Amino acid sequence: xxxxxxxxxxxxxxxxxxxxxxxxxxxxxxxxxxxxxxxxxxxxxxxxxxxxxxxxxxxxxxxxxxxxxxxxxxxxxxxxxxxxxxxxxxxxxxxxxxxxxxxxxxxxxxxxxxxxxxxxxxxxxxxxxxxxxxxxxxxxxxxxxxxxxxxxxxxxxxxxxxxxxxxxxxxxxxxxxxxxxxxxxxxxxxxxxxxxxxxxxxxxxxxxxxxxxxxxxxxxxxxxxxxxxxxxxxxxxxxxxxxxxxxxxxxxxxxxxxxxxxxxxxxxxxxxxxxxxxxx
Amino acid sequence: xxxxxxxxxxxxxxxxxxxxxxxxxxxxxxxxxxxxxxxxxxxxxxxxxxxxxxxxxxxxxxxxxxxxxxxxxxxxxxxxxxxxxxxxxxxxxxxxxxxxxxxxxxxxxxxxxxxxxxxxxxxxxxxxxxxxxxxxxxxxxxxxxxxxxxxxxxxxxxxxxxxxxxxxxxxxxxxxxxxxxxxxxxxxxxxxxxxxxxxxxxxxxxxxxxxxxxxxxxxxxxxxxxxxxxxxxxxxxxxxxxxxxxxxxxxxxxxxxxxxxxxxxxxxxxxxxxxxxxxxxxxxxxxxxxxxxxxxxxxx
Numbered sequence: 001x002x003x004x005x006x007x008x009x010x011x012x013x014x015x016x017x018x019x020x021x022x023x024x025x026x027x028x029x030x031x032x033x034x035x036x037x038x039x040x041x042x043x044x045x046x047x048x049x050x051x052x053x054x055x056x057x058x059x060x061x062x063x064x065x066x067x068x069x070x071x072x073x074x075x076x077x078x079x080x081x082x083x084x085x086x087x088x089x090x091x092x093x094x095x096x097x098x099x100x101x102x103x104x105x106x107x108x109x110x111x112x113x114x115x116x117x118x119x120x121x122x123x124x125x126x127x128x129x130x131x132x133x134x135x136x137x138x139x140x141x142x143x144x145x146x147x148x149x150x151x152x153x154x155x156x157x158x159x160x161x162x163x164x165x166x167x168x169x170x171x172x173x174x175x176x177x178x179x180x181x182x183x184x185x186x187x188x189x190x191x192x193x194x195x196x197x198x199x200x201x202x203x204x205x206x207x208x209x210x211x212x213x214x215x216x217x218x219x220x221x222x223x224x225x226x227x228x229x230x231x232x233x234x235x236x237x238x239x240x241x242x243x244x245x246x247x248x249x250x251x252x253x254x255x256x257x258x259x260x261x262x263x264x265x266x267x268x269x270x271x272x273x274x275x276x277x278x279x280x
Numbered sequence: 281x282x283x284x285x286x287x288x289x290x291x292x293x294x295x296x297x298x299x300x301x302x303x304x305x306x307x308x309x310x311x312x313x314x315x316x317x318x319x320x321x322x323x324x325x326x327x328x329x330x331x332x333x334x335x336x337x338x339x340x341x342x343x344x345x346x347x348x349x350x351x352x353x354x355x356x357x358x359x360x361x362x363x364x365x366x367x368x369x370x371x372x373x374x375x376x377x378x379x380x381x382x383x384x385x386x387x388x389x390x391x392x393x394x395x396x397x398x399x400x401x402x403x404x405x406x407x408x409x410x411x412x413x414x415x416x417x418x419x420x421x422x423x424x425x426x427x428x429x430x431x432x433x434x435x436x437x438x439x440x441x442x443x444x445x446x447x448x449x450x451x452x453x454x455x456x457x458x459x460x461x462x463x464x465x466x467x468x469x470x471x472x473x474x475x476x477x478x479x480x481x482x483x484x485x486x487x488x489x490x491x492x493x494x495x496x497x498x499x500x501x502x503x504x505x506x507x508x509x510x511x512x513x514x515x516x517x518x519x520x521x522x523x524x525x526x527x528x529x530x531x532x533x534x535x536x537x538x539x540x541x542x543x544x545x546x547x548x549x550x551x552x553x554x555x556x557x558x559x560x561x562x563x564x565x566x567x568x569x570x571x572x573x574x575x576x577x578x579x580x
Contacts, residue, residue, distance in 0.1 A: 005396065006394060007397070013453070014422065016434055017434050077318065085319070089320075091571050093323060094574075096326070099512070099559075101512075103552045109545075110336055120349075158575050162574060213515065239429065249429050252426055256425065
């Protein structure tokens with residue numbers, strides 16, 4: 001019937017590969033024998049793979065928290081603008097969202113270029129030394145985090161904006177009558193009522209930042225010394241480098257488990273948080 | 281009986297209130313100007329990298345990376361554009377055309393299959409409807425990395441590698457698109473179908489002649505999202521288009537250019553800007569619906 005095309009395509013292109021991944025991760029790549037958790041053990045023994053997860057301990061919270069905070073603040077600002085201005089601003093900030101990770105990186109590579117990019121020029125005028133971003137362990141992470149946040153900012157801000165618009169003004173009016181100030185209103189009304197929207201954004205941010213690939217590929221290639229190596233970057237390099245397919249698949253499943261685990265934690269803590277709001 | 285003192289007192293109070301209102305109005309105006317200024321400044325900072333890239337493409341090899349650099353090129357040149365179109369090892373225009381065809385085809389397939397399923401899930405009754413919908417929805421939450429390598433094995437077994445369809449079909453059925461359209465269809469009143477059903481129309485007719493024409497907004501939103509998503513794809517084309525150069529997608533090519541032409545980076549910048557023309561044009565045409573769509577529903 002009408003659902004046939006979608007169902008057939010999903011079975012072929014999503015569920016079959018999913019089942020295959022699950023099965024193959026337990027099999028030897030060459031013989032097909034079931035070696036159970038050996039593939040998982042092998043990939044976890046690789047220090048580079050472990051390192052990529054340690055890197056995410058810094059990259060993911062930085063990206064997620066900064067993005068949530070900045071886009072929320074900007075969304076608040078958006079609500080204070082007049083309709084005409086708001087429309088123009090909303091359209092303009094969405095432009096970076098249209099860019100791919102590759103193009104975003106090309107733009108930022110221009111800016112950070114050690115030999116004569118924008119930042120080097122500014123530092124020169126300020127009589128300071130140029131920074132070699134891609135060879136410094138700290139700055140290398142910065143040049144991953146900034147482009148990623150920059151690119152996603154418009155989308156996150158607009159979703160936050162939608163969330164803000166959906167809070168009934170009656171809440172604020174009632175609070176004003178009770179004498180509440182702007183800060184109180186923010187904490188007791190705005191934040192708790194952002195519920196669904198921030199949950200959606202949070203899960204989306206966690207899922208995409210844990211699978212970061214194009215930006216680190218272009219900006220740092222995972223360096224220096226693997227300090228900006230991401231799991232997917234490592235898995236793809238391993239795959240291209242000829243590592244056993246099933247071992248790489250096992251690695252991908254580990255990434256999936258981590259994504260699901262973190263999203264579950266986020267989901268349940270938001271749930272209990274909003275329950276507290278309803279009781280309070 | 282008019283009392284002159286109370287009348288004067290009333291007038292005085294009116295005048296005082298008007299003064300207060302005027303000063304409140306003025307304060308509000310100043311505050312709103314401050315907000316607008318802050319927003320515009322932030323906007324300028326965010327868009328500046330794009331502007332910098334735009335002026336950089338007109339800088340020659342020496343000027344592109346010099347210290348101290350200037351915002352506007354001192355010696356503007358179209359060299360970068362000339363070079364990108366005359367590369368010996370890569371046909372950039374071909375990759376643009378190829379990507380355009382792939383994205384357009386993906387858009388069409390997407391809009392053919394997903395709303396259809398959404399209509400069935402929202403307006404029809406059949407056994408297992410809810411369970412199947414949940415399963416379809418579930419696919420939204422599978423991280424891409426999980427099925428990536430196995431998907432290559434599947435399309436390889438189907439003989440699809442290095443073909444046009446391997447770029448179009450795998451992602452066409454989308455739990456997200458089904459969800460999006462279903463939400464939209466659910467919001468439509470039942471009365472629309474009732475009249476048609478009484479007249480003896482079957483569901484396919486209702487779908488194509490009534491629901492689709494009324495679904496311009498989600499069609500635009502999902503359509504542009506799909507197109508731009510395919511336009512920007514890098515990893516999947518890289519893994520599935522290996523030998524057939526004519527099918528190579530634009531982001532694939534730009535990545536290779538960025539590695540190969542590091543010494544003449546202006547070429548990469550030119551390629552990037554040209555590639556941007558397509559999504560930017562789409563956005564310029566449909567921006568009202570797209571931006572409103574997110575701002576109102578929170579969904580892309």
